[in-house]
Amino acid sequence: MNYNEGMLRDGALESKTIIITGGGTGLGRSMGTYFLKLGANLVITSRKMDILQKSADEMMAETGGKVLAVECDVRNYEMVENVITKAYEEFGKVDVLLNNAAGNFISPTERLSHRAFDTVVDIVLRGSYNFTLAQGKKWIEDNQAGNILNIVTTYAWTGSGYVVPSATAKAGVLAMTRSLAVEWAKYNIRSNAIAPGPFPTSGAWERLLPGNLKEKFDPANKVPVGRVGDHQELANLAGYLVSDFSAYVTGEVVTIDGGEWLKGAGEFSMLDEVTPEMWDMLEMMRKKK
Numbered sequence: 001m002n003y004n005e006g007m008l009r010d011g012a013l014e015s016k017t018i019i020i021t022g023g024g025t026g027l028g029r030s031m032g033t034y035f036l037k038l039g040a041n042l043v044i045t046s047r048k049m050d051i052l053q054k055s056a057d058e059m060m061a062e063t064g065g066k067v068l069a070v071e072c073d074v075r076n077y078e079m080v081e082n083v084i085t086k087a088y089e090e091f092g093k094v095d096v097l098l099n100n101a102a103g104n105f106i107s108p109t110e111r112l113s114h115r116a117f118d119t120v121v122d123i124v125l126r127g128s129y130n131f132t133l134a135q136g137k138k139w140i141e142d143n144q145a146g147n148i149l150n151i152v153t154t155y156a157w158t159g160s161g162y163v164v165p166s167a168t169a170k171a172g173v174l175a176m177t178r179s180l181a182v183e184w185a186k187y188n189i190r191s192n193a194i195a196p197g198p199f200p201t202s203g204a205w206e207r208l209l210p211g212n213l214k215e216k217f218d219p220a221n222k223v224p225v226g227r228v229g230d231h232q233e234l235a236n237l238a239g240y241l242v243s244d245f246s247a248y249v250t251g252e253v254v255t256i257d258g259g260e261w262l263k264g265a266g267e268f269s270m271l272d273e274v275t276p277e278m279w280d281m282l283e284m285m286r287k288k289k
């Protein structure tokens with residue numbers, strides 16, 4: 001058994017229909033591929049239809065499952081409603097909404113135009129509430145159970161310099177996750193989030209570590225377990241949260257980051273750099289005293 005193997009039993013998501021925003025690339029695609037292997041039908045959506053359709057075809061060929069690709073800019077409410085309509089036409093119902101689409105880049109905040117700030121906040125926060133509101137209304141109207149999973153980041157609660165629009169928006173998504181877990185529980189709608197640490201994807205890596213920053217700031221060095229994440233271990237966690245096995249879990253944010261953010265928060269975590277010889281010396285000094 002290993003962390004890069006599928007964890008859930010065969011058929012764990014049988015007959016579930018799952019919408020994944022940003023499902024044609026990166027982590028969205030990896031989670032979606034695993035959901036298909038577990039028996040789900042997928043609706044994937046993003047702006048670039050060529051990439052989206054190619055991914056849908058490859059995911060179907062790999063798993064034998066069904067994937068509907070629908071073009072949508074999550075910032076546009078009419079396009080969001082259209083995705084949901086198409087999903088019901090194709091599969092008759094939607095069981096899970098996975099808000100995964102995001103936009104991000106690094107910059108000193110004072111160098112950003114207000115349009116740049118809007119762009120990231122609109123994709124991350126407006127995109128997530130657009131889909132949540134449209135799908136939530138439909139579930140409530142149909143008296144059908146629902147399950148929402150939002151992908152946030154660990155800086156949703158710590159904040160982070162140089163990605164301030166993203167941190168601001170992800171914090172909003174986290175507040176929405178928890179708020180709706182309580183408000184919509186009466187409608188049998190669950191709402192949870194995952195906060196991933198560093199998981200290599202070309203989308204995130206190229207934008208957040210452009211040029212030689214990758215060599216200068218190896219993300220693995222900040223992670224106590226000493227490595228970056230494997231897509232399958234994120235897919236395993238997401239698979240559990242979108243399945244009925246997690247029926248009693250709502251309002252939760254699960255961190256999967258190898259201990260990265262806590263290391264940053266711990267006041268004495270930098271003592272990792274003290275060598276055993278230095279510890280020996282310190283101990284001798286203490287004993288002498």
Ligand code: HXC
Binds near residue numbers: 106116153203204
């Ligand atoms: C400063 C920038 C910029 C940059 C764009 N802008 N890139 N400002 N630094 N690197 C400004 C533009 O100049 C413009 O402002 C405004 O933002 C809109 O730019 P557009 O290119 O027109 O926007 P759009 O085509 O909508 O593209 C959105 C995008 C792009 C966010 C800029 O990067 C994108 O499509 N990203 C999607 C995928 C992505 O980002 N994935 C990574 C998620 S990773 P002006 O004033 O000139 O009009 C993630 C991980 C977090 O979230 C945690 C990791 C550990």
Ligand code: NAP
Binds near residue numbers: 022
């Ligand atoms: P990614 O491959 O760049 O994924 C982002 C996706 O969002 C793309 O498929 C993109 O497709 C879509 N998207 C962007 N703007 C959109 C819009 N306006 N409308 C519809 N779709 C849009 O990056 P990723 O690393 O897999 O990120 C996935 C999620 O994980 C994000 O929420 C990110 O914040 C989160 N995350 C990632 C990491 C990491 O280390 N990778 C860490 C923490 C959190 P189009 O360009 O075709 O629209």
